[in-house]
Amino acid sequence: MSIDWAAIGSVFGVSLVVTVGLVALFTLGIKGLSARERATAQGNSAALAVTAAYLCFAGCAAAVAWGIHLIVAKA
Amino acid sequence: MENFSLILAIVVVTALAFDFTNGFHDTANAMATTISTGALKPKIAVTMSAALNLVGAFLSVEVANTISKGLVDENGIRPEVIFAALVGAILWNLVTWLVGLPSSSSHALMGGLIGATVASAGFGAVHGDVLVTKVLLPAVAAPVVAGLAAMLATRLSYGIGKNADDNATRKGFRAGQIASAGLVSLAHGTNDAQKTMGIITLALIAGGSIAPGSNPPTWVILSAGLAIALGTYIGGWRIIRTMGKGLTDLQPQQGFAAQTSAATAILASSHLGFSLSTTHVVSGSVMGAGLGRKGGTVRWSTATRMMIAWVLTLPAAALVGALAESVTDLGDWGTALVAVFLVAASATIWKLSRREVVDSSNVVGTEEPAGVVTTAIAAVTPPPAGPVTDGLTATIPSPAAPAAPATGPATTV
Numbered sequence: 001m002s003i004d005w006a007a008i009g010s011v012f013g014v015s016l017v018v019t020v021g022l023v024a025l026f027t028l029g030i031k032g033l034s035a036r037e038r039a040t041a042q043g044n045s046a047a048l049a050v051t052a053a054y055l056c057f058a059g060c061a062a063a064v065a066w067g068i069h070l071i072v073a074k075a
Numbered sequence: 076m077e078n079f080s081l082i083l084a085i086v087v088v089t090a091l092a093f094d095f096t097n098g099f100h101d102t103a104n105a106m107a108t109t110i111s112t113g114a115l116k117p118k119i120a121v122t123m124s125a126a127l128n129l130v131g132a133f134l135s136v137e138v139a140n141t142i143s144k145g146l147v148d149e150n151g152i153r154p155e156v157i158f159a160a161l162v163g164a165i166l167w168n169l170v171t172w173l174v175g176l177p178s179s180s181s182h183a184l185m186g187g188l189i190g191a192t193v194a195s196a197g198f199g200a201v202h203g204d205v206l207v208t209k210v211l212l213p214a215v216a217a218p219v220v221a222g223l224a225a226m227l228a229t230r231l232s233y234g235i236g237k238n239a240d241d242n243a244t245r246k247g248f249r250a251g252q253i254a255s256a257g258l259v260s261l262a263h264g265t266n267d268a269q270k271t272m273g274i275i276t277l278a279l280i281a282g283g284s285i286a287p288g289s290n291p292p293t294w295v296i297l298s299a300g301l302a303i304a305l306g307t308y309i310g311g312w313r314i315i316r317t318m319g320k321g322l323t324d325l326q327p328q329q330g331f332a333a334q335t336s337a338a339t340a341i342l343a344s345s346h347l348g349f350s351l352s353t354t355h356v357v358s359g360s361v362m363g364a365g366l367g368r369k370g371g372t373v374r375w376s377t378a379t380r381m382m383i384a385w386v387l388t389l390p391a392a393a394l395v396g397a398l399a400e401s402v403t404d405l406g407d408w409g410t411a412l413v414a415v416f417l418v419a420a421s422a423t424i425w426k427l428s429r430r431e432v433v434d435s436s437n438v439v440g441t442e443e444p445a446g447v448v449t450t451a452i453a454a455v456t457p458p459p460a461g462p463v464t465d466g467l468t469a470t471i472p473s474p475a476a477p478a479a480p481a482t483g484p485a486t487t488v
Binding site: 015016018024064 | 212216220225227228232235243247251262265331335336340343344346347351
């Protein structure tokens with residue numbers, strides 16, 4: 001009986017890194033949007049924060065697209 | 076010949092019934108946290124999950140008979156053996172649904188198959204090493220992998236988003252959660268609907284109805300996809316409640332972390348060839364997200380019962396499968412007897428479930444997410460009287476009492 005430790009390890013590593021990375025990215029995006037609301041409330045603009053926020057969300061969307069690609073490609 | 080096609084028809088119908096139980100058993104995996112954090116209304120959530128499951132079933136044309144391949148000796152598998160396996164799997168799925176415990180449908184199916192094969196061809200026909208590497212190890216690894224990832228992600232997310240606006244956070248994370256829940260549903264459709272297609276195709280081949288090596292006929296793909304989608308839509312509300320509320324109380328941020336971790340672990344594992352059960356992954360990630368928030372608690376009594384169910388899944392389904400196989404061995408009337416027993420047992424379980432109905436209206440207890448107001452209200456008022464029965468009021472976790480989680484809220488039976 002051979003246990004495929006490499007497969008377990010890579011699943012473990014990939015899951016950990018991707019999950020933490022995605023959630024962090026998404027949280028940063030939310031933080032950016034929230035900065036906009038605060039800035040609007042004070043009459044300022046927060047163009048930089050908003051741009052960064054949308055970049056973050058774009059990254060997340062790309063990850064979702066990659067996920068769908070994996071599901072479809074497996075077929 | 077007449078007789079032969081009759082047993083085949085029975086197997087196909089039973090396989091579709093299993094697919095249906097699989098669907099409603101596993102709705103919770105994709106949608107429990109989405110429902111409990113209020114990201115989607117219960118009905119909308121199950122509809123979306125059902126649609127994505129159906130789509131997922133059509134995405135794949137490859138026969139996914141990983142279940143039958145390798146685990147048991149394929150030579151000499153008769154339709155009766157597959158029928159007996161399905162009986163074991165369905166009954167276990169229904170029993171765990173009745174008590175509201177998430178357990179792996181794949182394990183139930185494999186257990187049934189192992190039991191039926193042992194009864195039919197002896198222990199030699201089961202490959203023990205495959206059992207360990209494909210079933211036992213993933214069952215242990217899945218919750219650990221997904222749980223750890225969800226815990227770290229939750230912790231980090233609360234750390235980064237500390238100063239963010241509350242309202243924007245809540246809204247944003249709900250949206251994100253819907254996306255990751257959608258991915259889980261889609262992946263589930265491709266994996267689990269495929270298993271049933273594989274089983275039906277195997278039965279058709281075993282029965283000599285189609286040539287070995289054929290792709291599943293279109294009607295098989297269509298009916299399997301529809302069965303799993305219908306099951307998902309009906310919704311295993313009992314399990315959703317356990318998964319979404321029973322294990323821990325989730326905020327949208329935690330729900331997002333849990334669901335993202337689950338989607339990632341499922342996709343990574345199926346892509347890297349180390350398949351993990353959706354149920355185990357999601358349960359683990361929900362617990363991890365619960366532990367990741369400061370002051371978050373996991374109801375270990377519920378978690379323990381759940382893990383006991385996991386351990387029992389394989390042997391229990393195997394036992395029923397073996398018994399069913401020995402009865403079908405007695406002849407055609409034996410097969411008929413098992414079929415009648417399956418229908419009767421299913422009807423009994425359904426009847427028992429009506430004593431305490433759980434559906435979309437009471438699955439989360441309150442319609443609103445447990446915000447500050449709800450928490451305050453829950454702290455000062457007794458549980459709402461209404462259509463709920465006495466037994467049920469005890470199952471609605473009070474958001475105000477996270478410190479005393481172990482007793483009342485965990486009771487789901």
